[in-house]
Each structure stands twice: as structure tokens, then as C-alpha cells.
Amino acid sequence: MKTGAKILIEGLLRQGVTTIFGYPGGVVLPIYDELYDSPLRHILVRHEQAAAHAADGYARASGRTGVCLATSGPGACNLVTGIATAYMDSIPMVALTGQVPTALLGNDAFQESDITGITMPVTKHNYLVKRAEDIDTVLAEAFHIAGTGRQGPVLVDLPKDVVTNEAPDPGPLKEVSLRGYNPTFKGHLRQIEKAISMIAEAERPVIYAGGGVIASDASPELIRFAEMTGIPVTTTLMGIGAIPCDHPLNLGMLGMHGTRYANYAITECDLLIAIGARFDDRVTGRIQSFAPNARIIHIDIDPAEIGKNKVVDLPIVGDSRQVMICMLDRLTGTTDRSVWNEKISHWKVQYPMACPEDGVLRPQLVIKTLSDLLDGEGIIVSEVGQNQMWTAQQFCFKHPRTWITSGGLGTMGYGLPAAMGAHFARPDLPVFDIAGDGSIQMNIQEFGTIVQYDIPVKVVILNNMYLGMVRQWQELFYDRRYSYTELPSVDFVGIAAAYGIDGMRVDSADQVKEALTAAIDTDGPFVLDFRVEREENVFPMVPAGAAINEMIGGEKK
Amino acid sequence: MKVHTLSVLVENKSGVLSRVAGMFSRRGFNIESLAVGTCEVPEMSRITITVHGDDTRIEQVKKQLNKLIDVIKVSDITYHEHVRRELALIKVVANPGSSRAEVMQIADTFRAQIIDVGAKTLILQVVGPPEKIDALEKLLRQYGVKELVRTGMIAALRGSKTTAGD
Numbered sequence: 001m002k003t004g005a006k007i008l009i010e011g012l013l014r015q016g017v018t019t020i021f022g023y024p025g026g027v028v029l030p031i032y033d034e035l036y037d038s039p040l041r042h043i044l045v046r047h048e049q050a051a052a053h054a055a056d057g058y059a060r061a062s063g064r065t066g067v068c069l070a071t072s073g074p075g076a077c078n079l080v081t082g083i084a085t086a087y088m089d090s091i092p093m094v095a096l097t098g099q100v101p102t103a104l105l106g107n108d109a110f111q112e113s114d115i116t117g118i119t120m121p122v123t124k125h126n127y128l129v130k131r132a133e134d135i136d137t138v139l140a141e142a143f144h145i146a147g148t149g150r151q152g153p154v155l156v157d158l159p160k161d162v163v164t165n166e167a168p169d170p171g172p173l174k175e176v177s178l179r180g181y182n183p184t185f186k187g188h189l190r191q192i193e194k195a196i197s198m199i200a201e202a203e204r205p206v207i208y209a210g211g212g213v214i215a216s217d218a219s220p221e222l223i224r225f226a227e228m229t230g231i232p233v234t235t236t237l238m239g240i241g242a243i244p245c246d247h248p249l250n251l252g253m254l255g256m257h258g259t260r261y262a263n264y265a266i267t268e269c270d271l272l273i274a275i276g277a278r279f280d281d282r283v284t285g286r287i288q289s290f291a292p293n294a295r296i297i298h299i300d301i302d303p304a305e306i307g308k309n310k311v312v313d314l315p316i317v318g319d320s321r322q323v324m325i326c327m328l329d330r331l332t333g334t335t336d337r338s339v340w341n342e343k344i345s346h347w348k349v350q351y352p353m354a355c356p357e358d359g360v361l362r363p364q365l366v367i368k369t370l371s372d373l374l375d376g377e378g379i380i381v382s383e384v385g386q387n388q389m390w391t392a393q394q395f396c397f398k399h400p401r402t403w404i405t406s407g408g409l410g411t412m413g414y415g416l417p418a419a420m421g422a423h424f425a426r427p428d429l430p431v432f433d434i435a436g437d438g439s440i441q442m443n444i445q446e447f448g449t450i451v452q453y454d455i456p457v458k459v460v461i462l463n464n465m466y467l468g469m470v471r472q473w474q475e476l477f478y479d480r481r482y483s484y485t486e487l488p489s490v491d492f493v494g495i496a497a498a499y500g501i502d503g504m505r506v507d508s509a510d511q512v513k514e515a516l517t518a519a520i521d522t523d524g525p526f527v528l529d530f531r532v533e534r535e536e537n538v539f540p541m542v543p544a545g546a547a548i549n550e551m552i553g554g555e556k557k
Numbered sequence: 558m559k560v561h562t563l564s565v566l567v568e569n570k571s572g573v574l575s576r577v578a579g580m581f582s583r584r585g586f587n588i589e590s591l592a593v594g595t596c597e598v599p600e601m602s603r604i605t606i607t608v609h610g611d612d613t614r615i616e617q618v619k620k621q622l623n624k625l626i627d628v629i630k631v632s633d634i635t636y637h638e639h640v641r642r643e644l645a646l647i648k649v650v651a652n653p654g655s656s657r658a659e660v661m662q663i664a665d666t667f668r669a670q671i672i673d674v675g676a677k678t679l680i681l682q683v684v685g686p687p688e689k690i691d692a693l694e695k696l697l698r699q700y701g702v703k704e705l706v707r708t709g710m711i712a713a714l715r716g717s718k719t720t721a722g723d
């Protein structure tokens with residue numbers, strides 16, 4: 001016989017979990033007692049939201065399921081934003097929460113909250129475990145569901161008596177079989193053959209690759225597929241890194257802040273091949289005008305995504321990687337598309353995603369310089385807002401899983417804790433959090449965690465003393481009425497110092513390279529406070545409700 | 558736009574109904590009616606849902622239902638031969654000497670049973686497709702319907718086929 005807590009921790013170890021992120025409290029005391037002398041590493045964060053984001057960052061950087069742990073009531077509720085963030089981006093995560101004893105459930109007991117009810121809309125599935133003997137099975141199911149098919153977060157709620165009660169040793173890991181859950185991995189052969197002939201017929205094809213390509217580790221297949229067919233690739237925010245930025249067939253990001261050439265290519269293409277992407281409104285703009293002349297092939301593991309936002313001509317349900325492997329086997333000769341390729345090259349020259357270099361300390365310059373210094377060898381995490389879009393536009397990503405950002409939910413405060421998680425997944429790589437002055441203050445308490453565990457995350461704050469992205473909308477669409485978007489100056493270097501972290505404030509363009517080099521050369525964490533041009537905007541931009549070829553800005557100066 | 562009848566086989570676990578109902582409200586799908594009960598397999602339940610929408614919307618409803626882990630099978634039986642039934646209890650004002658005889662006559666026409674006789678009211682129990690219940694209710698309204706209780710529609714495929722797929 002073993003206690004539920006012991007079964008839980010051993011279950012985590014058997015799932016191959018090495019690191020979890022958490023925060024203790026009353027009802028999880030038995031679990032924490034078990035952790036005390038367990039080989040499982042627990043990272044004590046400063047806020048449960050950060051535990052969830054760290055588990056998420058860990059998952060995105062490693063491809064493995066991230067795990068977080070919180071107590072009942074307030075602890076569990078604090079996880080919710082992080083769980084919702086993971087849900088929107090289909091990130092595999094198991095969230096463990098304590099719960100009041102089963103006898104008190106439903107009684108409004110101290111620190112009781114119905115966390116399975118609360119998280120139902122933002123989890124792939126969740127469990128309230130009622131008996132110690134169920135823990136092992138539930139845990140195995142949770143990891144199975146989180147990490148297969150369209151991945152996502154699964155929450156497991158554990159009442160206190162369930163972890164203190166004893167149950168028989170569960171024995172070796174059992175195969176999970178759920179009759180209501182059978183994701184399709186292999187694409188339908190006839191559909192794949194149809195796709196091959198549609199590709200052969202197309203004169204102006206474009207590949208639109210999303211986060212599903214990263215999730216299924218299909219980057220090599222995507223690159224081979226693009227090269228063999230000669231089809232250019234545009235990626236969503238979530239798909240960045242699937243093809244190297246400097247690959248001749250890469251069109252960069254599409255959508256609201258995408259490149260002009262990607263958006264033009266989409267608008268003029270006659271065949272759109274969507275792979276692991278979901279036609280999100282930030283990508284499509286006015287949906288009726290998205291790829292208006294194209295036949296559409298949609299490859300996705302989630303059948304519910306097919307036809308959800310846009311009617312498609314050829315659906316292929318399956319794992320991006322499996323489907324592409326199958327397609328690669330069947331590809332025949334390439335079609336001559338020199339007219340189309342020339343048109344695209346022409347757009348690329350005419351509308352480059354240029355970095356302004358005019359001696360002013362502009363945020364883009366910081367990103368561009370960092371990109372040059374790292375040469376794609378590092379993990380870049382972002383917060384949300386202009387900082388995120390400038391990074392997506394200016395940083396040259398060369399590998400999948402090196403760009404970590406909250407896409408679907410757009411969660412400010414995501415970056416710093418996600419960067420901590422990314423470090424534990426890839427301790428061999430430098431990790432940078434590109435932050436806004438607003439976002440960083442949403443989880444700045446994690447400086448404490450960084451110091452405690454000596455996590456060498458470098459924080460690059462693009463400090464415009466504004467909630468910049470909101471200010472940009474106010475400037476462009478609300479007659480410059482900056483309603484509650486100005487932030488007073490904060491001495492971020494001073495805050496870092498108070499936590500024991502080195503830092504540097506940068507006020508001019510000519511200090512940028514030196515400052516970033518100093519950060520890269522520092523062994524431990526480092527905070528850089530770049531006082532950037534305050535009213536810089538993110539361009540090009542597709543205004544809300546416009547078609548994606550109706551962009552503002554981004555013409556050649 | 559058409560009313561579709563979905564027969565959904567689910568795990569008989571706590572929370573299943575709120576997962577299904579929550580998904581409908583969250584995604585803005587309107588449930589016309591929902592009925593749930595145990596079924597031929599002890600650890601499963603069967604939910605019959607009627608939902609309004611064009612074909613693409615119904616397709617989305619089915620796919621979203623299928624994504625729920627506790628949903629085992631979704632069958633859209635709209636275009637298959639099936640029987641549909643609902644049960645309703647209608648408490649109607651029927652004073653002796655005034656409308657009672659008329660109400661009883663209507664009940665008879667609809668093959669509704671009178672299952673309670675009060676001093677001033679009768680309770681009619683009627684079984685049939687939802688339209689039949691609608692029609693009866695409409696007729697009885699002139700006498701005063703004090704209470705209407707409906708089970709929601711259930712449905713089954715005709716012949717030996719079942720929605721469990723065997």
C-alpha cells in the first residue's frame with residue numbers, strides 16, 4: 001500500500017517528468033511532503049500564474065508535457081490564465097491542483113473552488129479524482145490526452161484525503177485506452193493523392209504553416225516539401241521557426257502585422273495549402289477576402305478546425321508530419337512557376353521588412369541587433385504587445401521551438417515565467433525574454449524565482465513608457481486620445497538590483513550592441529532597460545475588419 | 558436551417574452533462590431540447606439533442622461534441638429513418654360543469670391520458686413527436702395551461718440498426 005501522494009509523485013516520474021513548477025498550500029501539504037525527498041525537481045515560483053506559464057514554456061521549448069502544481073482555491077484560480085494560454089495555443093500541460101477533502105466538497109469549505117468547473121472551457125479535459133486508487137490511471141490518461149492529437153492542457157484536481165489515503169501499488173505503467181478519444185494521425189490516402197494533383201495544377205501556390213507544424217515536429221518535412229515543390233511558405237505567429245527566416249522560400253509572417261509580400265501572396269494565390277493552422281482572425285483579416293482566388297487544402301489534426309472559419313476544398317485530417325511524409329513520397333516533378341516566383345521576389349524587394357537605422361534608439365534596432373548577435377542560436381520568448389510583434393518581424397529565427405510566445409490568448413506577463421520554463425527544457429541555450437514595460441510588470445515578481453534558482457534568463461525591456469500596442473490603436477483609430485495607456489518611468493535596473501540581478505539602462509542607439517553583448521556574456525540573469533522611441537508603431541498593419549492586402553505602412557521609404 | 562436530431566453516446570460520469578451543455582453555450586449553439594438517461598450499456602448514457610442550424614453549423618456541432626473526451630459516439634439521425642418521442646405533463650384548468658368535458662374530449666383525440674383529476678384542474682399525459690405536444694398545448698391554452706412539463710425529445714433508429722453502431 002502507498003499513499004495517494006506517493007503514487008502521484010511516482011506516477012509523474014514514470015511519465016518521465018523531471019521538473020515541475022508549483023506553489024504550496026494547505027491541501028497540497030501531503031504532496032509537498034512527498035516532494036521533499038523525491039528526485040523530482042520542484043521550482044518554487046512567486047505566483048501560481050507563473051507556474052502555469054513556466055510549465056507551458058517548458059513544453060514549447062522541449063515538445064514534452066509541462067507540469068504545474070498549486071493548492072486549492074486561490075492557488076488553483078491563479079493557474080487559470082496560464083491554463084487558458086496553453087489551451088489557446090494547444091500546448092501539452094498537466095496542471096495538478098489540491099482540493100478540499102471529498103467530505104467537504106460542495107460545502108464552500110475554506111479555500112474550496114470548483115476548479116474543474118472553472119477550467120472546463122479552457123482545458124482539453126479535466127478530472128476530479130475521488131479515490132486514491134484512481135490516481136495512477138487518471139495521471140496516465142491526463143498525460144496521454146495532453147500530449148497526443150491536438151495537444152492541450154489537462155487539469156487533475158486532487159482532494160486532500162485522496163492524496164493521504166492509501167491504495168495498492170499500481171504496478172507498471174498501463175497502456176491508456178479511451179473509447180471516446182482516438183485522434184487521427186495518418187491522412188486519408190485518396191485525399192493526399194488529390195492534394196498532389198491540385199499542387200501539380202497550381203500556378204500560384206502558397207503554403208500557410210501554423211503552430212501545428214511546430215507541435216508535430218514537422219519542420220524538416222515542411223522545408224523538404226517546400227523545396228521539392230518550390231512553393232513559398234508563410235508562417236503564422238505560432239509557426240515562426242518552422243522554416244528558417246533566411247530560407248529563400250520563406251515569406252515571413254502573414255496577417256495583421258505580417259509582411260506585405262506574404263499578405264499579397266495569399267491574396268493572389270490560386271492554391272493555399274494550410275498546414276497546422278486555423279484561419280484565426282488575426283491571420284485572415286476580413287475572412288471573405290482571404291485567399292479569395294484560391295482553392296484551399298487544409299491539413300490539420302483537429303477535424304473541428306476544418307471548415308470552422310473558412311470553407312475548404314480539400315480537407316486532410318491528420319498529423320502534419322505524417323501527412324507531409326506521405327505527400328513527400330508521392331510528389332512528382334515540379335511545375336514551372338517562374339512568373340509567380342518573380343512576382344514574389346519583386347514584392348520582397350519593393351516591400352522589405354526593414355529595420356529603421358537612423359541613429360535613434362528604436363525598438364526594432366534592439367531586436368535586429370540581438371538577432372545578429374545570436375544568429376538564431378537561442379530561445380526568444382516574448383511578452384505581448386508591440387514588443388511581441390517587433391520580435392516576430394525582426395528576429396531571424398532559424399529553428400523550431402526557439403520562438404515562444406502567447407499567440408491565441410495574447411497574455412501579458414507570459415514571457416518571463418515562460419522563459420524560466422524554457423531554460424529548464426533547454427539549459428544549453430541562452431534564453432531571452434523580450435518584454436514591454438507593461439507586460440514585465442505583470443509577473444515581475446518572478447525575478448525572485450530567477451535569483452533563487454540562478455536561472456540565466458536575460459530580460460530585454462523595450463521600455464516605451466506606454467501600453468504601446470493599445471496606444472498605437474488609440475493613435476490610429478481613436479484620434480490620439482491616449483486614455484489610460486501611459487505608464488510612468490520605472491527604474492527596472494533598480495528593481496533587478498533589489499532582487500540581486502545585474503542590469504543596465506540603455507538610452508542611445510550606439511549603446512545597443514554593447515549592452516546586448518554584456519547580457520549575452522553574463523553567466524546569470526540580466527535585465528536590460530532600453531529607453532526606446534516612445535511612439536514607434538508596428539507596421540505594416542491590417543486595420544480591424546480590412547482585407548489582409550489593405551495594409552498601412554511598410555512601403556519602401 | 559433545419560432541426561437536427563443528434564443521438565450522443567457518452568460516458569456515464571459526473572460532469573458529462575455540463576461538459577456537453579457548456580460546449581453548446583460557449584460556442585453559441587442553441588439547444589432546442591436535450592434529454593439524457595441511462596442506456597443499454599451500464600457505464601454509458603445516451604443524450605438526445607435537437608439543435609437548429611444550417612449544415613456547416615451542424616457539422617461544427619458534431620465535431621465539437623466529438624472532441625469531448627467523454628463523448629463516445631455522435632450520430633446525426635436526422636436523415637435516417639427514426640422514431641421521435643417526447644412525453645409531456647400538462648396541467649390544464651378544467652372546471653367541472655364548464656370546460657372539463659371539452660378538455661377530456663381533446664385529450665381523447667390526442668390519445669393523452671388523464672393522470673390526475675383535481676377540483677379545478679386535470680393533468681394530461683401525452684406522448685408523441687414534439688409537434689404533437691406543441692399542437693395539444695396550443696389547443697389547451699384557451700382553457701388555461703397552469704403548468705407544462707416536457708421531457709425533451711428522445712429518438713431511436715427504426716429497424717435493427719442502433720446509434721451505438723452495431
Ligand SMILES: Cc1ncc(C[n+]2csc(CCOP(=O)(O)OP(=O)(O)O)c2C)c(N)n1
Pocket residue numbers: 383384385386387388410411412413435436437438439440462464466467468469470
Ligand atoms: C493580461 C492582459 N491584459 C491586457 C491586455 C491588452 N493589451 C495588449 S497589448 C497591451 C500593451 C502592452 O504593453 P507593454 O507590455 O508595455 O508592451 P508594448 O506594446 O508597449 O511593447 C495591452 C494592455 C493583454 N494582452 N493581456
Ligand SMILES: [Mg+2]
Pocket residue numbers: 436437438462463464465466467468
Ligand atoms: Mg510598453
